[in-house]
Amino acid sequence: AETDFAEAVVIGTGYGAAVAALRLGERGIRTTMLEMGQLWDQPGPDGKVFCPMLNPDRRAMWFKDRTEAPLETLLGLPIVNRPIQRYAGVLDKVHFSEMSVYLGRGVGGGSLVNGGMAVTPKREYFEEVLPEVDSGEMYDRFFPLANKTLRVNTIRGAFLESTSWYQYARTARRQAANAGYGTQVIPNVYDFAHMEGEARGTKPKSALAGEVIYGNNHGKMSLDKTYLADALNTGNVTIKTLHHVKRIRRQPDGTYVLTVEHRDPFGKLLSTKEIGCRHLFLGAGSLGTTELLLRARENGDLPGLSDEIGRGWGPNGNVMTARTMIGGFQQSGMPVLAIDAWRDRSVFAEIAPVPAGVETLASLYLAITKNPERGTFHYDRGTDGITLDWRREQMEPSVRAVRGVFDEINRTNLSTYRADLFGIGKVFSDDFTYHPLGGCLLGRATDAYGRVRGQKNLYVTDGSLIPGSIGANPFVTITALAERNLSRITATDLNH
Numbered sequence: 001a002e003t004d005f006a007e008a009v010v011i012g013t014g015y016g017a018a019v020a021a022l023r024l025g026e027r028g029i030r031t032t033m034l035e036m037g038q039l040w041d042q043p044g045p046d047g048k049v050f051c052p053m054l055n056p057d058r059r060a061m062w063f064k065d066r067t068e069a070p071l072e073t074l075l076g077l078p079i080v081n082r083p084i085q086r087y088a089g090v091l092d093k094v095h096f097s098e099m100s101v102y103l104g105r106g107v108g109g110g111s112l113v114n115g116g117m118a119v120t121p122k123r124e125y126f127e128e129v130l131p132e133v134d135s136g137e138m139y140d141r142f143f144p145l146a147n148k149t150l151r152v153n154t155i156r157g158a159f160l161e162s163t164s165w166y167q168y169a170r171t172a173r174r175q176a177a178n179a180g181y182g183t184q185v186i187p188n189v190y191d192f193a194h195m196e197g198e199a200r201g202t203k204p205k206s207a208l209a210g211e212v213i214y215g216n217n218h219g220k221m222s223l224d225k226t227y228l229a230d231a232l233n234t235g236n237v238t239i240k241t242l243h244h245v246k247r248i249r250r251q252p253d254g255t256y257v258l259t260v261e262h263r264d265p266f267g268k269l270l271s272t273k274e275i276g277c278r279h280l281f282l283g284a285g286s287l288g289t290t291e292l293l294l295r296a297r298e299n300g301d302l303p304g305l306s307d308e309i310g311r312g313w314g315p316n317g318n319v320m321t322a323r324t325m326i327g328g329f330q331q332s333g334m335p336v337l338a339i340d341a342w343r344d345r346s347v348f349a350e351i352a353p354v355p356a357g358v359e360t361l362a363s364l365y366l367a368i369t370k371n372p373e374r375g376t377f378h379y380d381r382g383t384d385g386i387t388l389d390w391r392r393e394q395m396e397p398s399v400r401a402v403r404g405v406f407d408e409i410n411r412t413n414l415s416t417y418r419a420d421l422f423g424i425g426k427v428f429s430d431d432f433t434y435h436p437l438g439g440c441l442l443g444r445a446t447d448a449y450g451r452v453r454g455q456k457n458l459y460v461t462d463g464s465l466i467p468g469s470i471g472a473n474p475f476v477t478i479t480a481l482a483e484r485n486l487s488r489i490t491a492t493d494l495n496h
């Protein structure tokens with residue numbers, strides 16, 4: 001069969017990939033995006049694109065027999081998860097031996113399933129983590145550009161202070177303040193004007209129907225509505241869905257050839273294709289990009305790849321915990337407040353909803369902590385996949401820090417930890433992350449702009465560039481860093 005050829009290929013359609021496609025398309029470069037997940041724009045039999053949170057079906061998860069929501073039980077009963085048909089659903093949970101990683105699958109990557117929290121990291125921590133990046137340029141130009149193009153907005157103070165839907169957040173804020181901890185209002189890509197319409201009954205409910213990890217049917221400005229829509233509007237970008245890139249080889253003439261499997265949404269192989277390109281952008285996320293490069297290195301497909309590939313991975317110090325609190329039965333699915341104990345305790349804890357539609361007497365937190373521990377990915381020839389060298393004990397610094405903050409909040413408010421949400425008796429959930437970062441670090445596996453060392457015209461553009469921790473929810477940083485790198489690459493490497 002003939003090999004299709006594109007001037008540029010972008011693998012994935014998450015944050016880094018979407019930035020690359022838009023900036024390439026704007027320069028007139030014909031670009032093909034290859035995404036293993038589906039395009040989520042067709043309603044199912046219930047009239048909705050995404051399935052409901054509390055009544056999930058096959059649309060919820062990526063080829064699983066049972067849903068794997070982060071809360072194992074509710075009110076002591078294992079009612080949260082249920083059997084489903086194996087299907088190309090939107091949320092994946094990838095299991096390594098001592099750490100699991102949640103990922104979005106579909107056009108928009110993580111933007112389809114995430115909480116939409118759009119946080120610009122503290123400048124001093126950004127400088128500590130990425131010292132080789134000019135932070136002046138980032139904070140003056142690329143963070144504002146990312147926030148604007150992502151359509152980040154902030155909840156109106158009067159709405160936050162009055163609506164029953166954020167009673168849980170206000171109560172948690174007051175109880176944190178009782179222990180001396182301040183909170184911050186967190187911007188989001190969920191359209192708060194839409195949410196106020198939901199509360200008034202004039203707009204269809206999504207955040208206020210508890211929707212979040214299995215996709216939002218309304219209100220959320222996921223990438224398909226922002227960067228990817230803009231990219232398609234250039235007329236130079238096409239997206240191929242259910243196209244899974246398996247192999248990357250460099251040809252003697254310096255171009256790249258990808259082996260790609262096209263499947264139907266039930267997993268049936270439709271065809272195996274070869275797609276060639278001159279410029280290749282890896283935006284398959286921390287796990288996806290690292291796996292492709294490790295496989296290529298170990299199989300000799302990309303001679304000269306550095307030993308740094310696979311190193312420097314971290315879970316952004318993610319720890320979940322919950323405590324007893326009356327939160328109300330109405331809880332918006334989009335978090336808007338975070339406890340900021342970063343300076344004293346290296347803990348930044350989002351006040352998360354428990355959108356169960358009933359009073360659960362639980363206040364839930366996703367804490368981001370400063371954790372210096374790092375993991376390493378290895379290629380496994382037997383499975384043709386990757387393993388993650390990360391041990392459970394490596395989360396200990398994070399758990400200790402989170403315990404320090406929440407012991408104090410519990411003591412001052414006479415509350416206790418909930419031991420029935422993450423598996424019986426478990427108070428801290430330290431074995432999964434929403435924020436995988438690293439594997440192809442900027443300045444190590446790549447040069448200072450994401451050009452893969454030892455290769456020409458091969459770029460990393462996603463979360464795998466960031467060394468394991470960024471001290472805040474990561475997508476704004478991933479987007480802004482990709483903007484910075486693409487601005488350099490389009491000006492120098494593609495200037496013809």
Ligand code: FDA
Nearest residue numbers: 012014015016036109110114115117245285288463473475
């Ligand atoms: P991303 O993972 O977004 O995209 C990679 C894409 O590549 C996916 O679409 C994948 O299907 C595709 N792909 C992978 N391998 C491929 C292959 N071989 N061939 C073809 N396609 C392939 N962050 C934040 O800032 N605020 C928040 O509120 C949250 N909340 C949150 C909740 C949940 C449930 C999750 C899972 C995650 C979050 N996050 C978050 C994290 C955030 O979503 C995440 O950091 C970014 O999506 C990562 O962006 P990337 O561009 O690195 O990859």
